[in-house]
Amino acid sequence: MTNHPLGDEIYTAYASGALSAPMRLLLDAQAAVNADVAQARDVVETMAGVLLEQETPASMMPDALATLFDVIDSEEAGLGEAGPARFDSRAGSERSRNAASKAGQAIEELLNLPDPVRDLALDQxxxxxxxxxxxxMTLLNEDGAKAELIRIEPGRGVPHHGHDCTEFTLVLTGGFSDGRASYGPGEVCMANPDTIHKPVADEGEVCIVLAVTDGPLAFTGALGWIQRALSR
Known part of the structure; x- marks a missing residue:
């Protein structure tokens, strides 16, 4: 299997907080299923933290700390007498299960997804x-970037398409081939405007991927004609 790493630039943007929410989701999801990616992400975050600590602190107004505490107090007061909401993993899990059941989803498939993706998917x-x-299933949209789950039955495929953007496709379950290479769980297929491909799921297991794009896909053939007609 061939893996296409995200690259140092994306890791650095993640650590600095400059990465879009869809791309952060992609990296977090890959880290959840790939120990090497998790280690690389953690190393970059640690390095960023060290560099931040070495920076010369900016001067603060004399009353800056008091102002900060006033803001915190006002935020807590807005929560009401009950105080801050407490996270209850059991309640969250039950709500997620109920939502998935009402939506008629295959609950086991969704619950087996990596945590960052699973929680968003069960809310849809x-x-x-x-x-x-x-x-x-669309999970996130932010400033032109989009994260979505794609579920492909064994032997089926996404329509033949090109790209008006960069697309990263992370395999969560199963696997697929796109005519260039084959990809399995934890691996990322990267496509750019020069790429035209048709991902087809491997036989034997449903393939679920997390696809992140920073622009629309450009379908070819009859689907491309329909896409262009609808966009006029």
Whole structure:
């Protein structure tokens, strides 16, 4: 299998907080299923923390600390007499299960996804039709960047398409081939505007991927004609 690493630039942007929410989700999800990626992410974050500590502190106004505490007090007061909300993992899990059941989802599939993706997926209304044997579910949209789950039945494929953007596709379960290489769990397929491919899921297991794009896909053939007609 061939893996396409995200690259130092993306790791650095992650550590500095400059990465978009969809791309952060991609890196967090890959780290959850790939120990090497998790280690690389943690190292970069640690280095960023060390560099931040070495920076010369900016001067503060004399009353800056008191002002900060006033803001905190006002925020806590706005929460009401009950005080800050406490996270209850059991309650969250139950709500997630109920939401998935009402949406008619295959709960086991969703619950087996990496934590960062699973929580977002269970909050959505369900899968949408994206072609024979293909379903998708949008998780995040931010400043033109989009993160979505794509579920592909064994032997089925995403329509033949090119790209008006950069697309990163992380395999969460199963695997697929796109005519260039094969990808398995934890691996990322990267495509750019020069790439035209047709990802097809491997036989034997449903393939679920997390796809992050920074622009629209450009379909070819009949689907491309329909896409262009609808965009006029």
């Amino acid at each position: 209304g369900g899968w949408s039709f994206a072609g024979p044997g293909v379903r998708n």
